[in-house]
Amino acid sequence: MGAIASPAEDEAMNTIFYGMIDKLVLAMQQLRRSRLWISIFRREHLPQTETDYLAMNRRNFFVHILPAAMNKKSLRTSYSWLWMGVTAFWLFVILVISGIYLMFYYVPSVERAFDTIRYIINQVSLGRFFRNLHKWAGELMVAVVFFHMLRVFYTGAYQKPREFNWIVGVVLFLITIFFAFSGYILPWDQLGYYAAKIACNIAQNVPFVGDQVREGLLGVSNCNNLNQFSLIRWYVIHVFLLPVLIILLIAIHFWRIRKDDFSAPPEEERA
Template sequence: MMDQLLLALQGLRRSRVWLSIFRREQLPQTEADWLAMNRRNFFVHILPAKIHKGSTRLSYNWIWMGVISTWLFVILTITGLFLMFYFVPSVERAYDSIKEIMNSVTLGRFMRNMHRWAANLMVFAVFLHMMRVFWTGSYQKPREFNWVIGVLLFVVTVLFAFSGYIVPWDQLGYYAAKIASNIADGVPYIGPQVKQILLGGTDLQQPSLLRWYVIHVFFLPLVIVLLIGIHFWRIRKDDYSKPVEYERGRRD
């Protein structure tokens, strides 16, 4: 039985369908072959073929806060999609639908709490990641552009958390939206226009909630996925940062 299974797997690996996807009949045998596969494969290319030992020190990388932030975003995406099936973005029903998720939906309380805690932890993890990059000087040449992308990611993460407060449309959400619209109104030249865009009118009503909901579930996720992609791409292009004692020669 096992021999037949192995023969079937070997036949599958030689099939046209398999070769159209993986382009190889066998695993790489030499270091050059592994490097070539690393360059060609999208999923493998996100990880470097080699990494300096100094970059793996716990005192330097702070247990990979950037990776933790990414996985927290994955958790937010999964739990957010679950909540979207039950949440009703209506002024009359928004808060009641949240209570229904918490009390009546199977795994609803668990998924909502996971979403809430992952959001709080993501803000904290991204902040710690930025502090690590700043204190270790990893933002310096040649990584200045990626530092700017990281700052934008932090801003979008905070906006994500803030818009998440508004969506349930309880007292906290209502007054958070009111404060946000008043802050937007204070922007020079374009303030009133920005406020009207956020409110969908002149006062907090149904269009206001719907616009914040679209911002939370569509616009901000689109922006953050784009920025994460650019961030990872620049990490691969600029190489992983190393402790200062290993970076001096490169910066000079």
């Protein structure tokens, strides 16, 4: 039979228990103030006041990309739909790195393009990995950018003061599709060749300036004679023109997010 503790015994137990907790908290506080802890976590550099936070926001390039203040609810992944915009950005970084790797081996020649792709897949070390990474990341980016656009629409974040960024976003979406489409042409296999032919037919049906657009994009006077000019044009579009354009627009997109502040859920924005 266990004896029931008297109130005095209870009191004594409590004193011991809370005394131990107090000592633990004190030890933790001392540890966090110790030179060892500070040398590891550099706490003295962390901002302590709101003014410090704003100063840090201005000083650090990576931090200053973010708005100085954000509504806590907008930080939820459910609000940003798993930070789709951020995901799109990192997919783009993966595409640049894997694309540069592929450029060391790919030759934009109608005779050799397909063979160089086969060479990358079968002979180059890590070639199959980088080629698949590039292909998957490219296709995923189209979906992710689309869902990011859907999220912005769904949360009403396209409204004032973010209308300009919405327009920049629409252009980013079109560029992303152009990226995927131009990449599709580059292996110059049956899929690529006929994709170029479809592009040619669309181009020459542009009202009034169809012939010029076809000449400009594919370098041919007849869509049945796609040739080296057609391939090299889409190669330059894919590895130079679109990357320059998208980097510029992403920079403008991020600058506007910084200036317009990140949106908040509608009920918070109204409050």
